[in-house]
Amino acid sequence: MDVKTARFDTHVWEERRASARRAVSWVLLVVAAVSLLAAPYALSAYWVRVLTTIFMYGALASAINIIAGFTGYPAFGHVVFFGVGAYTAALAIARWGWSFWPGTVLAAAVCGGFGAIAGLPLLRLRGHYFAVATLGMNEATRALVENFGFTGGGTGVILPSLRGSIREINALFLVLMLGVLAAVVGFSYWLSRSRFGYGCRAIRYDEEAAAHCGIPTTRYKVAAWTISASFTGTIGAIYAYWLGYIEPSVVFDMNIAVKFFVMMLLGGAGTVFGPLLGAVLVEGIGILSWSRFLTFHSAVFGLIIVAVIILLPGGLADLASHRFSLRSLLRNVQENRV
Amino acid sequence: MAGTSLLEVRGVSKWFGGVRALDDVSFHLAPGEILGLIGPNGAGKTTLINIVSGNLRASSGAMWFRGQAIAGLAPHRIAGLGIARSFQISKAFLGMTVEENVLVGALFGTSNGRSGDRKRDVYKILCLLGLEARRRDRVHALNVADRKKVDLGRSLAMKPQVLLLDELMAGLNPVELEALFGLLREINHQGVGLIVIEHVMRVIVSLCHRVIVLHQGQKIADGPPVQVMHNQRVIEAYLGAKYQQSTAGRGGLTS
Amino acid sequence: MLTLELLINGMLLGGLYACVAVSFSLIWGVMNLINLAHGTMIVLGAYVSFMLFRAFGLDPFLSIPVAAVTLFLLGYALQRFVINLVVKGSVFMTLILTFGFNLLLVNALLAIFTADTRALTPSYAGLGVAFGDIRISYVRLGVFAFALALTYLLNLFLGHTRMGQAIKATSFDQEAAQLVGVRIRDIFSLTFAIGAALAGASGPLLGMLHSFSPVVGGTLTMKAFVVVVLGGLGSVPGAVLGGLTLGVVEHLSTLVLGSGYQDAISFLSLLVILILRPTGFLGKKFYAELKA
Numbered sequence: 001m002d003v004k005t006a007r008f009d010t011h012v013w014e015e016r017r018a019s020a021r022r023a024v025s026w027v028l029l030v031v032a033a034v035s036l037l038a039a040p041y042a043l044s045a046y047w048v049r050v051l052t053t054i055f056m057y058g059a060l061a062s063a064i065n066i067i068a069g070f071t072g073y074p075a076f077g078h079v080v081f082f083g084v085g086a087y088t089a090a091l092a093i094a095r096w097g098w099s100f101w102p103g104t105v106l107a108a109a110v111c112g113g114f115g116a117i118a119g120l121p122l123l124r125l126r127g128h129y130f131a132v133a134t135l136g137m138n139e140a141t142r143a144l145v146e147n148f149g150f151t152g153g154g155t156g157v158i159l160p161s162l163r164g165s166i167r168e169i170n171a172l173f174l175v176l177m178l179g180v181l182a183a184v185v186g187f188s189y190w191l192s193r194s195r196f197g198y199g200c201r202a203i204r205y206d207e208e209a210a211a212h213c214g215i216p217t218t219r220y221k222v223a224a225w226t227i228s229a230s231f232t233g234t235i236g237a238i239y240a241y242w243l244g245y246i247e248p249s250v251v252f253d254m255n256i257a258v259k260f261f262v263m264m265l266l267g268g269a270g271t272v273f274g275p276l277l278g279a280v281l282v283e284g285i286g287i288l289s290w291s292r293f294l295t296f297h298s299a300v301f302g303l304i305i306v307a308v309i310i311l312l313p314g315g316l317a318d319l320a321s322h323r324f325s326l327r328s329l330l331r332n333v334q335e336n337r338v
Numbered sequence: 339m340a341g342t343s344l345l346e347v348r349g350v351s352k353w354f355g356g357v358r359a360l361d362d363v364s365f366h367l368a369p370g371e372i373l374g375l376i377g378p379n380g381a382g383k384t385t386l387i388n389i390v391s392g393n394l395r396a397s398s399g400a401m402w403f404r405g406q407a408i409a410g411l412a413p414h415r416i417a418g419l420g421i422a423r424s425f426q427i428s429k430a431f432l433g434m435t436v437e438e439n440v441l442v443g444a445l446f447g448t449s450n451g452r453s454g455d456r457k458r459d460v461y462k463i464l465c466l467l468g469l470e471a472r473r474r475d476r477v478h479a480l481n482v483a484d485r486k487k488v489d490l491g492r493s494l495a496m497k498p499q500v501l502l503l504d505e506l507m508a509g510l511n512p513v514e515l516e517a518l519f520g521l522l523r524e525i526n527h528q529g530v531g532l533i534v535i536e537h538v539m540r541v542i543v544s545l546c547h548r549v550i551v552l553h554q555g556q557k558i559a560d561g562p563p564v565q566v567m568h569n570q571r572v573i574e575a576y577l578g579a580k581y582q583q584s585t586a587g588r589g590g591l592t593s
Numbered sequence: 594m595l596t597l598e599l600l601i602n603g604m605l606l607g608g609l610y611a612c613v614a615v616s617f618s619l620i621w622g623v624m625n626l627i628n629l630a631h632g633t634m635i636v637l638g639a640y641v642s643f644m645l646f647r648a649f650g651l652d653p654f655l656s657i658p659v660a661a662v663t664l665f666l667l668g669y670a671l672q673r674f675v676i677n678l679v680v681k682g683s684v685f686m687t688l689i690l691t692f693g694f695n696l697l698l699v700n701a702l703l704a705i706f707t708a709d710t711r712a713l714t715p716s717y718a719g720l721g722v723a724f725g726d727i728r729i730s731y732v733r734l735g736v737f738a739f740a741l742a743l744t745y746l747l748n749l750f751l752g753h754t755r756m757g758q759a760i761k762a763t764s765f766d767q768e769a770a771q772l773v774g775v776r777i778r779d780i781f782s783l784t785f786a787i788g789a790a791l792a793g794a795s796g797p798l799l800g801m802l803h804s805f806s807p808v809v810g811g812t813l814t815m816k817a818f819v820v821v822v823l824g825g826l827g828s829v830p831g832a833v834l835g836g837l838t839l840g841v842v843e844h845l846s847t848l849v850l851g852s853g854y855q856d857a858i859s860f861l862s863l864l865v866i867l868i869l870r871p872t873g874f875l876g877k878k879f880y881a882e883l884k885a
Contacts, residue, residue, distance in 0.1 A: 074684050121868040127684045128627055132818055133867045139815055140860030147854055195445045202431055202442050209429035212391060214417035214446035214496060254811070258692050265685060270433075302696035309690050310678050333678055 036178060041167070048170040052242070054283045055177035056235060060256075061263040061275035062184040063231040068261070069269035070191060071224045072204025073123065076131040077138035078232060079257035081111045085233025086240040086251040087145060090157040093241065095150075104237040111233025112226045119222040135254070142252035156247030159240060173242045180238065181276070184231050188272045200224050201270065262305055266312065343402075344369045344531045345390070345421075345500055350399030352385055352555075359385045361555040362399075367500065372522075372532045374546035374563065376539075378576050381552040383535045384426065387502050390533075391423045392416040403500070420448050422498035426505050428485035430492065432478040436469050439477060440491040447496025463491045467521065483514045490521070500531045507538045519545060539577075543567065551576065598727045599844040605729070605737040607840025609798055611833040612740035613813065614820035615747055616791035622827045623764040623784045624680055626687050630695035632813030633702070634789055638664055638796020639805050640702065643711050653713045653797040654735060661794040668789025673782040680781060695810065702807035713800035736798045741833070743794055747787070748829045760784050764827070812856055819863040 036051070043051075064078045085107040092103040122133050145151045162169050191197035199220045202210035211217050240246045259282065260275075267278025282304075289300040310333060343366035352360040360382045367373050375383050388394040390401060392413035401409045408416055422443075431439050440463055444456045464470040467487045472480065477488055486506055493501055503522075507515050519541060526532055536542050542549060542563060549566045551559040553575040559566045566572055617631050628634075638660035645651040645659060671694065679686045721730035751757035762770040763780045771777060799805060799813075816839065824835025839859060846858045 068685075074688070076688060122864075125867060128621075128625070128688075129822075129867060131684055131688055132627060133864060136815065136818070136860045136863040136867075139812075140857055140864060143854070143857035143860060147857065198438070198442050198445055201434065201438075205431035205433050206429050208393070208413075209425070209431070210442075211413040212393070212417050212423055213442055213492065214414050214448075215442075216412075216414045254692075255696070258689060261685070262689060265689070269685075302693040302700065305693035305696070306675065306690055309686050309693070310675075 033178065033182065036174075041171075045166055045170055048174055050283075050287065052170070052174045052177050054280055055174070055181045056239065057260055057263060057283055058276040058279035059177065059181040059184050059235050060232060060260040061267065061279045062181070062188055063228050063235065064260055065188060065264050065269060065271075065275045066184075066191065066200075066228040066231070067225045069264055069271070069275070070188075070197065070204065071200040071221060073221065073225070074127070074131045075134045075225070075228075076261065077134035077136070077254070077257060078228070078261075079252060079254065080134070080138035080141050081115065081229040081232040082236040082239070082256065083138070083141065083145070083248070083251035084114055085111050085236030086246045087151060087157065087236075088233070089237030090159055090240040090246050091151065094157055094159050100241060103241075104234055107237035108230040108234045111236075112230040115226040115229030116222055119225045120218075123218070123221045123225065138252055138254065138257070142248050145252070146248045151248075154248060156245060156250075157240075159244045159246075161244060162241075173238070176238050176242075177235075180231070180235055185272065185276060187227070187231075192272050196220065196223070204270070258305070262308065266308055342369075343367060344371070344404060345533075346402040347386075347390065348400050350386070350389060350396045350401065352382070352389060352394065353397045359555050360389070360396075363552070363555070363557050364399075365550050365557065365560060367531050367533060370526065370529060370531060371548060372526050372534060372546045374542040374549035375533055375535045375552065376537070376542060376549060376576065377552035380554075381576075382555040383552055384504055386552070387423060387504055387533070387535065390416075391421060391502055414446075417446070417496065417498075418448065420497075420499040421502065422447070422493035422496045422500070423502035424486070424489045424493060424504055424506055426508070428482065428489050430477045430485050430488040433476060435474050435476055436480070436488055436491075437464065437473040439488050440464060440495045443492035443495030444497075447498065449495075449497040460495060463494050466494075466524075467491050468517070483510050486510075487518075490518075494525065498530060500533065501525065503532060503534045505535055505537065507536055507541055515541070539567075596845070596848065598729075599848065600841060601727065601729060602733065603841035603844030604837050605733040605840070606802065606844065607837035608737035608740040608833075609795065609802065609836070610816060610820050610839050611836025612744050612791065612798070613795050614817045614824070614832040614836055615744050615829055616788040616795070617814070617817035618821045618826060618829075618832055619747070619760075619791075620785055620788040621821065623760055624781050626676065626680060626785075627691070627818070628785075628788070629688060629691040629814055630698055630810070631788075631792055631817055632815075633695050633698045633807070633810030634664055634668070634792040635796045635799055635813055636805055636807060636810045637667075637698065637702065638793035639713070639800035640706060640711075640796070641793070642713060642797035642800055643706075646713060646715075652715055653801055654715075654739065657739065657794045657797050660796050661790040664793025664796075665786045665790035669782050669786035671789075672785035673778075676785065677778055677781055699807050699810065706807065708806055708808070710804040710806040711800070712804040713797060715801070718801075732801050736802055740795070740798055743791060744829065744833060747791060750787075751829075756783065815863070816859055819859050819866070822863060822866050 060082065064075060067073050067075050067078070088107040088110045089103040092098040092106050093100065098106070118137060122130065122137070125133055146154050151157070162172075164172070191200070199210065199215040199217075202213060202215055203217050203220060207217055236251060239251070260279070263278035263282045264275040265278070266281060267276065268274025285304055286301060289304075345367040347366070348364045350360055350363045351358065363382070363386060365373070375386070377383055385394065389396045392408070392411055392415070396409060399409070400407065403416075403419055403421060406419065408419065408421075411419075431442065434442075437460060440460045441456070444460055449456070449459070461470065461473075464473050467490065469484065469487055469491065472484070477485060480488065490503075490506070506518060506522075510518065515538070522532060522534070522545060534542070534546060546563050548561060549559070549563045550557055551566060551569070551572050553571075558575060559569045559572050561569075567577065613631075613635060617628065620626055620628050620631075641660040641663050642651075642653045642656040645656045646653060675694075676687070676690065679690055715732070717731055719730070721728050721732075722734075723729075749757075751761055759770065759775045759780055760783070762773070763775055763777060763784075767777060770780075803809075820832060820835040820839050822835075823838055824831030824833070839862070842862065843855045843858060846854065850858070
């Protein structure tokens, strides 16, 4: 066996060890998930709702990670799909008598279609232009929904109430949100190892070079956005069903968009578990500041956003790969300051 | 000629607004050939490469690759057919590791092998380029010369039949230059046709089978290196009389 | 005749939009920073004017300098100590930073002034000049005049003072500007301060045309963006043209769609422009590409 082959085989062995380690992490994850499912029977209703909200934001952050983190297109106004999904499901369930699952599937499909159609022209824009175009898309959609009669205008839509005990209902939505979260994270995991995923990442780092490597950039971008939109729409649908009432100013709220954007950045854009981590952290901080600074909690949240952006531009995942020290934080600041 | 050439470019012109960057340029690349593309700055060399690789659309003219018309095709289609290119400034994917960069080339180029074979191919290319020790490093941590190697590795992983190289040697010291030179020879021996834009004349003379010279968008010479170097028009437009004197009697690079 | 009155009122409103957009465009063009707090800064200026009006009966037009100075100081401090830290970072970072600041500012205003809508109504608010069936209020004319005057002053400043030239140079090529001795950090701070001051000056003008509350800033920022994209980044005449266009389109659309859809129209125009002609009326082609 010549030296080159020997080195290659060592290389393969290292990879196998890394795969084994990953498999163990997956097992732990599944165990954690299963124990979480027992939560509604162990914790109070308040905490179950908190957990459900964390799962929701984790899913939202992971969904936008697909287009913004992996593919590098900062879809700032991505909450538009949350709103469209919520409204599609709400209207289907409340007005046309559909049941939950078909309503949710419809929401995902409508958002996917909307994303694909809007994506073709909008994904030709880059950077700031793209970011604000998506913002405009959200605001335009919100303004339209507020004015159209059939969407209930500014007063929103009320969904039929659910049957079952509080505990059962809480459990249901915990499971649903956890389910979507698992689906998005699972997709992200596949993305990180698939040919499509490599193509998207190449687009993020250098779209021109990516095209010259043979990557069909337009097709990939639009696909990433469509998938991300469908996931986000699904989450919106579940949210609508959960809350029982939606209105434009809530489901098209830019604050939600920024929140899950920050979660993605904080946890690490372009990583598989980063956005979920970021969601746990930001929601955790949010809960702490809400209970301590009731009146100012929005302001505190704003301050935290500012601090995070300045000190940790690469997010927590960045932190994990370098050694955490004051110096590395300061170095981050040095790189980006003028 | 059209039947046997790997790449055939005929009558290509390019206008940018009122500026004519290329004027009726025609040339061909035979299989296994190394073609040098030289000329002063602004002559249109990079524009020509951009047109061949699909980055720009020619204002007029036609191109064939292995008999197939390629004018107007999107860059990714042309890449998929077997034409890979490098850029003047390295366009490696900075946030990815060296290994991942080369893998992208393998995933999206013309190769169709199984993923196990692909991994082996990537590793072989890394060894060929001397990058296997740094394969897990992210490219933004590498210096210019190594980044260019990553570019080259990524292009090679695409298993191209034609490689367009835009000033690969720029900014390299003599040792790095020598190494890369040997590499290009080796790649060519494995059957890849090369079009090389360079300003380093030693490389052109020693490496290329044939050289074409562009000046103000027009092709002013086309032939073996030594013949082109002594072409009066080329000397006036680009090389300068001093070069002619200093290279009389001297060969190019060894190896 | 309703059409003509709408047209004229649209143009008058357009003057204000132009002024708002010019300050937004200045910051964007020089530092590649989209200030999502821009609209709220304008609202802050309106509140400054409101306080002076309520306390001293000071005419809103006269409180413009006060609002401008207040926002100048605030803007300078913000840029110098906070934004300069991340201004070279990615698009995400600067957008989120200004969004975070916007959140802070809106909440501060809500805490101090509550969510009640206010308006600036000087004693002559109902009066105007009449041409046949058309009535144009003095206030609208005054706002238009002041808005254009401020825009013109900014243009003069940029074109004819050393500071202004330094700012323009920085927007074209930061490295070259540094080579001739321009200190980027100071230029950025000054530019943001001037942009903020102009926004603050627009506050009283806005307050006289519209009722306002702490939360209306977001829509204003969007409109500034629409106007800049319409008129072309980097062009003051373009901003004026874009502002007038938006004002007219908004008013005329009420003929067809009723007043609820005005905001939707602005945003949809934005999308249409971005898709069809991202460089706007008068923007230079590669300017927009460089800044993206």
